[in-house]
Structures are given as C-alpha cells and as structure tokens.
Amino acid sequence: MTPGAHAVGTSPAPWVGRSRPSLEGNDIVTGAITYVTDRREEGMLHGYVLRSTVPHARIDGIDVSAALALPGVVTVVTAADVPVNALGPRDVDGPALADTVVRQVGEAIALIAATDARTAEAAAGLIGLDLTALPVVDGPAAAAAPDAPQLHESGNVSGAIAFSSGDVEAALADAHLVLRRSVHTPAQEHVAIETPGGVARWDADATSVTIWCGSQNPGLHQRKVARALDIPQESVRMIANPVGGAFGSRNDDPMPVFLALLARRAGAPVHVHMTREDVMAAGAKRHPFWTSIDIGFAADGRILGSAVRAVADTGPIITSGPNVMKTSAEMSTGPYGFDVASFDGTVYYTNNANAGAFRGYGVPQVAFAIENAITEAAHELGLDPAEVRLRNVLDGGDRHSLYRHRTTTSLNVRATLRTAVEHPLWAQRRQWQAGAVGPWRRGTGIAVAMKGVGMGSGTGDTARARLHIDDRGHVIIWAGPNHTGQSIQTTYGQVAADALGLPIETIDVRVGDTGEVPESGPTAASRSTYAGGAAVRAACDELVERCRGLGLPLATDAAGVGTKLVELGEAEVNAEFRLPDTDDIGIVPPEQLATFAPHRVYGTCTQVVRVEVNTLTGEVRVPELLCVLDCGTPINPAATIGQAEGGILQGLGMAIMEDHRVSEGIPRTTSLENYLVPTIADTPRMHTLFIEGSEDSGPFGAKGMSEVVVVPTPPAIAAAIRDAVGVLPQELPVTPERMLALIEEAPCM
C-alpha cells in the first residue's frame, strides 16, 4: 500500500478517528503549564519596548542618556545598535527598530532591559524623541492619491495580483441577472489569550542565543533573528511553545528578534511580555478589505461570470499583504465552477495598523462579496439559496473557475451542502421564522466556503519529521508544523500510533524547537495535520518498511527491535512530505506557477445559521449554527470540532462586533473594553458534522480545515439577516447601529 492510500473505513484504526484529549489539556486547565511568557531564568532582566504614539514622523534624534542613567537600567537598544536592522530581506519588511522614520502607532523604537519591569517602563519614559510629524496616509485611497507621501522607496503599492480566464463583461452581457456590489470587511485582531513575549538567553562563549517565544514558524523566526544579530542561523535556537494561541499573529511577530537583541546587549536573560494594549496597537490585524464584484447569472441560477476587485490595507510594512491577496485571488470564485472569471487585487501601504496573517488569510474578505451576491441572486431569481449554490458547486476534479487548474478528487462541497439542507436547522427554517416574538424577527442563512490547504502549487511546500526508536522500544518523533494552541502533537501521536502499530503511550512527539525539529514550514494555511501528519506518517512507514526489510517484528517486540536497530545504527529515520502540486495547472503560465500558487487540495464547509434581529434596536443575536465539514478523515474528531467552533466564533465576531478602528492613523479601539470579541453568552449552540471523505495524499485521508470554518460564518449571518428583515448587510461588522440604519433605510417588512 502506498503511503497515504491507507483505506479509511475498511480497517478501523485504533487511534485515528477517535477523540483524544490534548496532551497538555490537564496542565492548561489546572494552570500547571509553563507558557513561554511564564518562564523565569536565573539572573533574568525585564525588558520593555518603547513604541511610537504617532502614526507618521521623521526621527531627528533619540536620546537615551537619561534612561541609561536610571538606576536599575542595564541596557537600551536603538536602531543604531542593531547589527542588521531589518525584519526581512527586503526594505519593505521594515526595520527591527525604527531608524529614520516611524510609520505606525505602536512601531518599536527602542528596547530597554532593567532589573525589574517597572524600572524598564520608567526608563522608556525618559527616552528623548525628537520627532517631526509627517502627513498621515490614512487608508488605501490616501495611499493611491497622486500626491500621497510615499511610505517606501518602491511606493505605496505593496503588491498587486490580477488574472483573468476570459472576457467577463462579454459573459455578463448574456446574463439574466447582473449584480454589481461592493462590500467592506474590517480589520480584526486575533486576541490570542497569551500576548506575545517570552525569554531569551545569550551564550557569550558560544555566541548563540536561545529564545523561548511563541511562533507559528520557528524556522522563519530563527532566520529573522540570525539576520538582525548577524550571526549564523545555527547559532539561534527558537523554542516556540507552549503558547497561548496564535491564529496568524505569531507569524509576523517581531518579538523573538526583540528578545534576542536585548539578551545579547544585556549579556543576561531578558523577559518581555506585551500588554494587551500594546498588542491592540502594534499587533498585526486581519487585512481590512474593500471588495467589489460584478457577477452574472442565468435565469436558472447558474453563474455565467464574475469579476472581483479587491483593495487591502496592509499598514506600513509588507508582512503578509501580497500573499494574503494571492489567496484572495484564488478564492475569489468561491467554491463554484463557471466559465469566465477575473480578479484584480491591490495591497497598499498606509500609516494604519499593520495587517498580516489571520486565520482564513484573505478568503473571508472575498467570500463575503461572493456569498452575499449569491444570496441576493437567489432572492432576485426566486430560487432557494441552497439550490442556487448546488447548481454552481465545484465538484472534485473539476477545473477551477479562475485558473482552470485541476482540483483534488476529495473536494466535496456538494456533500456539505446536501447534508446541511437536510439538517433540521435548514429544513425547519420557516417554523423558526414563524416563532418570532415581539420586535425580534427571525431568519436562517446558508453559506459555503472553500480554502486551499498548504502553500499552493509551485511553492515547494514541504514538512519533515525525524523519528528515533530506543532499546525500550520507545519512539520519539520530532515534527512540524508547530503547536500554537491546537495541540498538533496530540494528532501527530495518533497518526504515529496507527502507522507504527505501537501503544500511543510509547510515542513521544516533540514540536517547535529548531534545535531538534527539522524545518517544516509554518503552522499556517491549514497545513499542519495534512502536511505535518503526512511527514510523521512517512517517517513511521519508513521505519515499518525498514523493520520488514530486516525481518524485525516491530509490532510485537518493539524493545527487541529497538535494541537491534540501535546496534545497527538504523534507529533513526528522517522523512519528508512534499505537498503535491495540482496535476494540471490549467491556464496559469508555468513560469508563474508560484506567483498564483493554485491548490490541489481544498477543505470545504457549509454553514447554516439562525439569527434574531430586533427591529427596534438593531441588535442581532445568533442562537444556533450548523457547520458541515469536508476535511477528509478527522484524525482527532474532538480537536477538529474544537477548531470548527473556534473558527466560527472568529467569523461571528467579524460578522457582528469585531472592528479594529483606526482614524487619522490613531487606533481607537485600544483595549478589550472597546474592542469587543464574542463571549460565551454570544456563542451560538453549534453543531459540527463531518461528511464522509478521504484525501489520498493526506495522512489516513485527512486534509486541512481550520481556516475554512471562519469563512462562511459572516455571509451566512448576513443571509440570515436578509431572511429575517429583508435587508442584506454589505458592511461588517453588523453592529446594532448599522443594523438599525439598514432597517430604517429599507423598511420592507
């Protein structure tokens, strides 16, 4: 049997498909776990980051003398002290510390280490900044203006991506219905429970640094630190967990660099822990988008063509901007198959909050435009909203509407939709509506989404695993992507136990330490279970194969076999999984494959949601939601449901309350008192269902799902609002104020 082609269902595996509590769950619940920010080292100093309070200014001078003179202060680091003052290879990656200019409220200007945190903060207040205010680029429109101040030598355009599979306007000319609509989705903050921070320790003899700090990409952070400190990559060790949540925010985070700079200059371990207020100002956000769509339908609801244009604000530095837009481009046709599509997206630099990776990575923004258009088209055409979607669904193996590339056969949007429409939540939508009381109107909405798994074709996306068996028959597996709160090591252990046929207790999985784990890329792009799991599977299969070749009975005598392998010098296995490219790249120019990076494998999801809307106050409540997932084999079903529920709540937050507001370059939502995220009281009763399915290239048939679950929630809520009160919100979040304004503008009840 080829790796990955393990038949699911025919041989019920003991661990795969069985819910297993996360390995560290007990320690989390009892508070016993030591998160990276809880770590304390002997002789540790406390660091503080001085940040800009203005959005755009020239730095004419920085005077640290008074800060240095404060008793207890050990060192102050400014741009001039950073060996290579850069967060990446390109100018637009931005400096580690602001040197000639600050371009954002919250941008780091200086680092202080002192004997205690209070002194470090006090010292920051003594740093003299000589700043000259510069005009503020307060959004994409300002960035694009002909006389706009240029935030980088390369200009204010951070990236652009355009593609067309044909003449959309010609296709729309024949359409029965053409909708031209614009939507806006807000900047969203991740609100990981643990704010960034950790500890770094400099070893002067070895000229090396060890950093305990959360990261979704320890290898990337290792390279960033090595660059800034101008030391070899091997001299940097990132130990990137346990961490209390990420959702994209530990991808672009400069904190490991700050820690390393401080530890080296101070010659002592240094601890830094950001406040929530610092994160609100300085942490990367979900890109705010302005998306418009022109889409045409035949009378029977079939989509004839669509043109999507998107504009995003990435703030002052590039972080993930153009990559996010790349994902938006691919997903601008939604989970639908039709003949002609185009996309045109531009990402701008501004003096607003920096935006970066966030679960869903550019998909929720464009999906809101498409799904809203489908919802509206269903009403206009007098068709059932689920039926319109079913008529357009992209089936496994179909060609993608924009790039015409071949999708995986495991793609099963149709089954998620069919399962959803049979569920009582959808089937009984009229009864729900009829039960409305007082000013509360009721509605039900449906939306569908798909999202690529992994970095896409042409990118060489690879995950690796290393395995060792000892003379007791115990196995250690070092694997990535890293744990960022989802307890991926628990899942890797299940894959390994079934692949090896060994008791799960004898398998120890280690992640997140660049000193031990082979480079496996980021915890991102819904790739961890799929790619990391497949690498673990490959390592295990190779060990099994090796034992078979040597005639060693691994499953029945692991200790004996381990002893023998150790003797033979054959006890270690290294394996990798390279994510397969699409078989057929369609109309994407081969030399530009990585530019568009179309996916072979997609996770998909349909959601049905009930809402109640108060027509007198504009309040929106979301009491119940169904999520039907196409994720292949759920290796750890409880963990998968947990991912779905968490993602849904982030989608719900984006839909009705979360809005990171910045005006004139100044963040206005500065804490969790005025930036609202859903609480348990706002949490709907959620039902998550898995459809039958298996992805051939994935471990035991699994594929990724943890981003796609965010995507349908906002448009499903919007559709439910449409069903309840007859107006379809095009701007998120739908606060009570926006809702009441919509009801009053268009009273069609």
Next chain:
Amino acid sequence: MTPATPTLLRPTDPADVSRLLAGARAVAGGTDLLVQRRAGAEMPTLVDLSGLAGTRPAVVRDDATGELTLSAVHPLTDIADGAARAFPALTAAIGQFASTTIRNRATIGGNLVTGSPAADTAPALLAAGAVVDIVTPDGARRTVDLADFLLGPRRVDLAVGEWVTSVRVPQPPAEGGFRKIGGRRAQAISFLNLAWQWHREPDGRLTGVRLAMGSVAPTVVRLRTAAAALEAQIPTQDVVDAAVAVIDADISPIDDLRASAHYRRRCARGLLREALLPPSPGERPDQYVTPTTREKNQ
C-alpha cells in the same frame, strides 16, 4: 504599569470605616477601581468594604411601608437574590449586568460612586426614586436623592472620607423592567439602557409611570416628558407614539466610540416602544434543534 498598593485595610465593623477612610480610598468589588489602578491611578491605601457584607442582609424590606433597603456593599448577585420580585427593574438590570463573575463582586455602591452615565443599576434606582444613605467622616449619616447624587460623568455628591452604606427605594410596583443595548450579550458597557416601572390599573391605564435612561446624557436621567405622556393613559398605539415622540426632550446623547448620538436617539425610541409592547408570555429561551443521531454518535 499598575502602581503598587502598599496597604489594604479590611474592616468588618461599620463603626471602624470612617476612621480608616481618612487619607484612604474605599474599594468594594474592585471591578472598577482595579481597572483604574491598572490604568495608572495611584491608590496608596485602600479600605475594603466587602467585609461589611457579613454584618447585615443584602436587602431589607420594611413590612409596614414596603420600602426596600439595599446594601451598598453586597455583591449584585446577593442583591438580586434578596430583591427578586420585589424590585423587578433592578433584578432585570442585574441579570444583564456584565457577567456572573463580575456580578459576584460588583456592588451598588461602586456602581453609583463611579458616576458612569452608563451604570446599569442607576436607571432602575432612579426610576424607583432612590435615596442614598451616606456615612460622613465623623460617623454621622446624611441622605441624598439619587437624582441629586449623580452630578456628571465620574462626578457624584460624595465628599472625601464619606462612604455609601445603602440605597433605599419606596416599594416598587409589580410591573417594571430593564433593557440594555451593548456591543455583545455580556461584558459590555451599555450603549443605552432603559428602566421602567408603572402600575397597570384594572382598566389598562398606566399610573405612576417612571422611566430612566442611561448613556444619553451626562448622568442617567429620568424621561419625565415621555412618562407624563403615558401617565394615566392606556398605552394604545397613539399614546405610545406620542410618548416616543417626546423622548428627545429629556436626552442629550453624544457621539462616542460605542455609538453615535443619532443611533442613541433612534434606539431610545425603540427601547421605549419595546417596553410598552403588551406583556408577552415572557422571553422564551433560545429554541434549539436537538442534535441529530449522527451528531450524537460522532
């Protein structure tokens, strides 16, 4: 960074409080004060009033007059338990206040002394005609109408060294309620809130109509004009329209991060209209679809 608080005094006898408060500041639930402290407010000595809760009941009802005495130092959870049906608007307000954990700490004293125009216990108390019982630094008592106690945002009629011991309201009528609008269903500062109480006469007329609204003026305010429009009337469509139409006379909302003045005006009308809807069988709990067999098995 949070400034240090070197001294925390925890009296258990009310007679000790005034003496300890000299040069110090009171803390009850700490749910507002600790936030201020984290924001940098210096508080060298704190006197924790929560220990006084053990010395008396949360709510006392005068059997002769029906007057309720509400402790200013008990957690709101205890107040709601003690007042229950005797004060429906306050019980409803506490039900919508913050979250269980905050309600287990926060007090009426802290809520009123904070002087927030959005304070959620204030509308019900104001509508009920509450008076505030204050202990002065020499241990004497003074009593002030809540309407006079609330002076403006973060300003109340309380001198240094004084503390609030209780709040009293004349017997509230059986019909009353409270609604708040926030950005989410818990842990949210009110964009707007409304408390009401009235008697419904056998012929359907409303009498003793008292309305108070928060977050629409520098302090929580009575909606006297709207109440007058309802007084002794049957709340027919026309009467409701007339009452709603005059709300603007008593409110002066502003734009802030949470909501615009325009929304507050619109929503103020909506809230009053909602309060005047014929009494329904009661809020039904969210109706849930039972999980399918498939969900149960997975």
